Amino acid sequence: MDRFLDAGTIATGSGGNTQPPTNGKKPSTIAGIISPVTNPIISASSSGGSRSRPATQSGGSSAIKESADSNSATIDDPIDIERTDRLTLEITKVTEQLLQAIANSDYEMYKSLCDPKITCFEPETIGNLVEGLDFHKFYFDTVLSAKASKPTINCTMLTPVVHTLGDESACIAYVLLLQYIDRHGQAQSVRTEETRVWHKKDTRWQCVHFHRSGMPVAAAIKSSYSSTLL
DSSP states (O other): OOOOEEEOOOOOOOSSOOOOOSSSOOOOOOOOOEEEOOOSSSOBOOOSSOOOOOOOOOSSHHHHHHHHHHHHHHSOOHHHHHHHHHHHHHHHHHHHHHHHHHHTTOHHHHHHTEEEEEEEEOGGGTTOOEESSHHHHHHHHTTTOTTSOOOOOEEEEEEEEEEEOSSSEEEEEEEEEEEEEOTTSOEEEEEEEEEEEEEEETTEEEEEEEEEEESOHHHHHHTTSOGGGO
């Protein structure tokens, strides 16, 4: 490199006219809590359902107007739900493309999916915030070099969760499993936890920041080379 709501409403109110508050404050209302249910495999985001509506006490035209305004502001808009689902699919897909570019040692594809000033924290940076692509290009030119006789790397993205931040930005968090065959012919797996921030520029999504924890991927891949290549 990247979906449903179950809402419950608790509200208080009374019919007829209410007594004016004695302390100068409006009567309070209690709103319900929306609990999203996520899909463990496909990217998870809020979709469908109806949100809780804060109830207002009757007793005047102003109170009725306030209730109507509040309800119209909290009802889910089908257009917004559709937009969120679409963006979630886009972010998941573009993240998979970026991960595949890494597995295929395709630096040009990786470069096209990243902002030139991308920032990152990862095990290879040993606690430093790195900016730009030069740091990552080093690994493509050495460890991930197409000239090296390396084994096939299989990437699996698990439990992706996408947070849409408008029409042009989003964040995705997931667990990444890398599978490879080590120099002794044994199948090995490496797990990392990753978060990536995406920004849409000129109709194209680009990764502007990522944070990865776990074992350094470069070290795992290097360990898969035969001793004659080290």
